[in-house]
Amino acid sequence: MERIPDIFHGTCDEERPELVVHVATTISTVRDIELTDTIHDELAGRQLLPGEHVVDSGYISPARIERAQRVHGITLLGPVIADHSSQARAGSGFDKAVFTIDWDNEQAICPRGATSVSWTELRMKENTYLQARFAEADCRSCPDRTRCTSSPTRPRSVAVLPxxxxxxxxxxxxxxxxxxxxxxxxxxxxxxxxVSQNVRAHGLRRSRYRGLARTHVQHILTALACNVARLADWIDTSPRTRRRATHFAPCAQPPDDLPNITSRVTALALVGDADLWHPIEVADHFVAVAGAADLSREERRLRQAGAGQAVHRSRLTPQQSAAALRDRHLACLAPT
Known part of the structure; x- marks a missing residue:
């Protein structure tokens, strides 16, 4: 099954809610950088152009920076990929940055003062480069040859953008x-x-439809749901705790009548499915969860993991075991 990546772009104003304003859906073979110009053109058509577009390194290149500023007046902000040549990685070699480029005379001058003898256009990675090549005689007798090139015979050449x-x-x-x-x-x-909110809360990465067009509609509806949720959170000014309590939070409180609750859980297990868990295992599991309120996080995790082994010893699937355990907890909280 072919992966269909989604591309979300949103606002990031401090005084306003952060909303998704553009959604793009492509096949997996399309690189991110190929969509930068398309995204700007579509935002311009909807009159939603930003003054500054903050992207990661996958969407940015010198050509994209220049076009965004020239065509749409957008400042494209993002990390430009560093020089990955062997000279730059070595830290002590002659990388491109140490060469002086004479643009008027179309020449490159190396740190030793040698001047290039040729200047030609070179098409590489869908970009036009200008390649300056030095004379073989100059490079052969250079004392810094090992710092400049790894070739034992060929001269050094430098390719730069216009x-x-x-x-x-x-x-x-x-x-x-x-x-x-x-x-x-x-x-x-x-x-x-x-992206994390849409993936975890709204199922963004699982397509419910076949085909690029239908999947794009799903991505738009997902972004719409995210915007509605964020607008509701932005309008709601009521204070909230840092962590929201789950529906099982009462189970973590040490009860006053722990023996009675334990007997109720054991009875529920015997009445419902006598062969699901052993009565002692069900009781031990609830005691471990209910009595863990005053323990540290690590101690609570170890106690719950040990008590939860009864789930794995049942004959049910993991989903059925989880559902059964949930029903037991809800039942023990119900009034008698």
Whole structure:
């Protein structure tokens, strides 16, 4: 079954609710960076263009930064991929950043002062690069050859983007290491929470339909449900606790009549399914849960894990065992 990824984009204003404003659904072979321009064009058609679009490294490149600013006036903020050449990874080699580019004369000058002898266009990864190649005689006699190239015979060559894109890449690589840039970029954490909410609460990653068009409709409805929930939370100003109590919270309170409750749970087990659990196991499980309120988290986890072994010894499936345990807890809370 082919995976159909979803792409959500939302607002992140501090004084307003964070809402999903754009949804894109593609097949798995489409890369994220291919959709950046499409997303901006569709937002422009709906008059929802942002002044600043914060994205991850999968959506950004110097060409995308330049087009977003030139066509739509958008500041595309995100980490530009670093130089992964062997010289840059070594830390002590001659990477592209140490070469001086003479754009007027279309030449590159190496740290040793040698000048390139050729300047040609090179098409690589759907981008046009300008490749400067040095003379073989200059590279062969260079004392820093091992720091510059790994080839034993060929001369060094340097491929750079055209001047406007080269300038954008160099500036962004410097800026993204500053504290100011990193503070600006922290706002993007909100979209990760949005994706997590839609995946965990609204089943975003499981398609209920076949086909790209129907799946896209499901993604739009999922985003709509997320927006409704967030608007309701934003309108509701009542204070909330940091962690919401579950329906089983009363079971964690140590009861005053623990023996009576234990006998009730044992009776329920015998009346319902005498062969589901042994009576002592059912009672022990409830005692372990109900008497764990004053224990630490680790102690409570160990006690519940030990008591829950009765579930795995039953002849029911894990889903049926969980449902049966839930029904026992609800039954013990019901008034007699």
């Amino acid at each position: 001047w406007p894109l080269h300038k954008i890449r160099a500036r962004n690589r410097l800026d993204q290491h500053t504290e100011l840039w990193q503070r600006r970029y922290t706002i993007r954490a909100g979209i990760e929470a949005t």
